[in-house]
Amino acid sequence: MGLKLVIVYASTGGNTKETAELAAEGAAGAGAEVDSYNAYGLDASILLEAQAILLGEPTWGDGDHHADWSPFDESMADLLQEQRRLEGVPAAAFVGCDRAYRNFGRAVELIEYRLEECGAKIMQQGLKIELKHNDHSRVFTRQWGADFVRRATGELPRQPHRPAMTREQADAVMGISATDRNDRGKRGLR
Numbered sequence: 001m002g003l004k005l006v007i008v009y010a011s012t013g014g015n016t017k018e019t020a021e022l023a024a025e026g027a028a029g030a031g032a033e034v035d036s037y038n039a040y041g042l043d044a045s046i047l048l049e050a051q052a053i054l055l056g057e058p059t060w061g062d063g064d065h066h067a068d069w070s071p072f073d074e075s076m077a078d079l080l081q082e083q084r085r086l087e088g089v090p091a092a093a094f095v096g097c098d099r100a101y102r103n104f105g106r107a108v109e110l111i112e113y114r115l116e117e118c119g120a121k122i123m124q125q126g127l128k129i130e131l132k133h134n135d136h137s138r139v140f141t142r143q144w145g146a147d148f149v150r151r152a153t154g155e156l157p158r159q160p161h162r163p164a165m166t167r168e169q170a171d172a173v174m175g176i177s178a179t180d181r182n183d184r185g186k187r188g189l190r
């Protein structure tokens with residue numbers, strides 16, 4: 001029996017949903033048994049069954065939780081936090097983001113703090129996918145999911161998760177170099 005991985009996500013435009021799907025593909029390829037859920041209306045007790053956890057939402061508001069995520073986050077606080085019921089469970093975060101906003105992908109930290117308060121152990125750096133996947137980020141995200149499973153099972157070492165991904169690291173996920181970014185800037189693109 002593979003590692004039982006629970007993925008919970010929220011998404012409005014589909015970007016973060018696709019991240020959840022790609023990470024699930026990678027994780028399943030690395031031998032995990034994956035169950036994925038939309039956070040809307042979901043109770044955090046679903047996490048009690050998990051041997052490993054991936055949580056993701058688009059960064060919303062002004063660097064805040066997505067509206068579909070907030071009740072799930074509150075449910076985690078109510079149910080799991082006081083007795084640290086996720087003690088030692090391997091976990092990681094993935095978010096949608098957009099550098100046009102001041103708090104770039106800050107939902108990564110919000111999710112990680114909640115997971116840590118519930119006792120979970122963050123195994124690798126949170127993934128920030130800006131606006132929409134491309135072929136490069138799809139490959140990266142499948143690998144991110146597979147690596148997470150290998151870290152959770154001890155096959156790979158734990159990766160420091162702070163500081164969170166910078167804009168430049170998020171560009172690397174999309175296969176965009178600093179030169180590309182400057183050229184895009186000159187052409188009036190973000």
Ligand SMILES: Cc1cc2nc3c(=O)[nH]c(=O)nc-3n(C[C@H](O)[C@H](O)[C@H](O)COP(=O)(O)O)c2cc1C
Pocket residue numbers: 010011012013014015016017058059060061062063064096097098099101102103104105106129130131132
């Ligand atoms: C109302 C609104 C607020 C947002 N606020 C932020 C923000 O504070 N920081 C950020 O990095 N991205 C922010 N974004 C960008 C989204 O996180 C980004 O577009 C994401 O890819 C959407 O994911 P989805 O397609 O899964 O809904 C915001 C988007 C919207 C529509």
